[in-house]
Amino acid sequence: MSTLTTDAIDYRQHAGTCKNCGATTSGNFCQACGQATHLHVPSAREFLHEFLSHYVALEGKLWRSLKLLLFKPGFLTREYIEGRRVRYVEPLRLYLSFSIIFFFLVKLSGVEIIENETDAPPDARPAVSAPAAAMAGREVARQPQDFTEFERDVVRELGTVSPRLGKGAEKFLGLPGEQKSAAAKSAFFSYAPYAIFLLMPIFALYLKLLYLGSGRRYGEHFLFALHSNAFAFFMLSLFVVANGWDFVRFLLLLWLVAYLPTAMRRVYGGGRLVTALRWITLVALHLLSLVAAVAVAVGLVLVN
Structure with a gap:
């Protein structure tokens, strides 16, 4: 031998x-x-299994975690808080797994971040009479002038914040339609996942403020934020996959809306009315945070 x-x-x-x-x-x-x-x-197969188990969480306990996450709002968070943890996928891995899947599906679907109606082929435009065409032509002639003025206002306002930001906006708005759409899509997939992830501590902070006096520590709110947003990513992934199935999408949206207040009651307790008010406040604050995050992401694109 x-x-x-x-x-x-x-x-x-x-x-x-x-x-x-x-x-x-x-x-x-x-x-x-x-x-x-x-x-x-390790063999190539073992390397692949290790990659999937660490980054996509495709393992046996994923299905147990997924079942509770989807059909028992807040139960997975309660299990983790009460010390029953090893049987489930860790909250951060669950969140990262479903966020990766969501952004992959969105990118695969070829969704347009900016629609370019002016780039439509002439054959796709409906036929109109000569007088109507003349009126439409005058209207279209006015619109670019108005839109250009709007662009100038945007560049001017951003320039007062930062000259570099103003120059970046002017360069971006001056791109042809296809290049502008491609730049917006590239920026979305480059910055959106990180921006949304960085909102998790803020989401938990909102929960901390909404439940002052409950005795809950910040870590428990952060845990709830990871689980609830993991669920949102999973449902939005199904929404992307169900393209063309309007009834299925409607059901998914209904469960997405009803899920968070149901989970909040299971984890934090409280009456339906008080929970509803907290839920409305939480959603409003989170939407404002998303708008701010998008604004920051756009600013990063313009200055680069």
């Missing part, structure tokens, strides 16, 4: 000494550092 084959066999055998920290071991894992004692060079 060759030396290489012998080394490979020895490498796969149980190690009496941990190769990571040097401690003496007797089981499947090192008692000092936790590294596995049965070591071997």
Whole structure:
């Protein structure tokens, strides 16, 4: 037997000494550092499984977590708070998994961030009579002038905030329709996932303020934020997939709207009316935060 084959066999055998920290071991894992004692060079299949389990959370307990997340609003958060955790996917991994899937599906769907109606082919335009065409021509002639003035106002206002921002806006607005759409789409997929993720601590802060005096720590609110937004990403992913199925989309939107107040009652308690008021306030604040995040993302695009 060759030396290489012998080394490979020895490498796969149980190690009496941990190769990571040097401690003496007797089981499947090192008692000092936790590294596995049965070591071997991973195959391509094992590399793929490790990638999926760490970044997409495709593992057995995902389905248990998903079932509770979808059909028992707030129950998964309660389980985690009460110490029953190992049987479920970690909240952060759950959030990241569904957010990755959502943005992948949106990108795959080819959705347009900016619609360019002026780029429609002439054949797609309805036929009109000569007088109507003349009137429409005069109206169209006025519109570019008005829109150009609007663009100038936008550039002027942004320039008062930052000259660099104003120049970036002027450059962006001067792009042809297709290039403008491509730039907007690139900016969306470059900045939106990070902006939305950075809103999670703010979402938790809103919950903390809405439930002052409840005795809940900030970490519990952050946990609820991760679970509720993971659910939102999953439902929005289904919404993208259900393109053309209007009734299915309607049902998904209904459950998306009803989910958050139901989860809030299960986790925090309280009456229906008080929970409804808190829910309305939370949604309004979160929407304002999203608008602010989009504005910041647009600013980053314009100055780059």
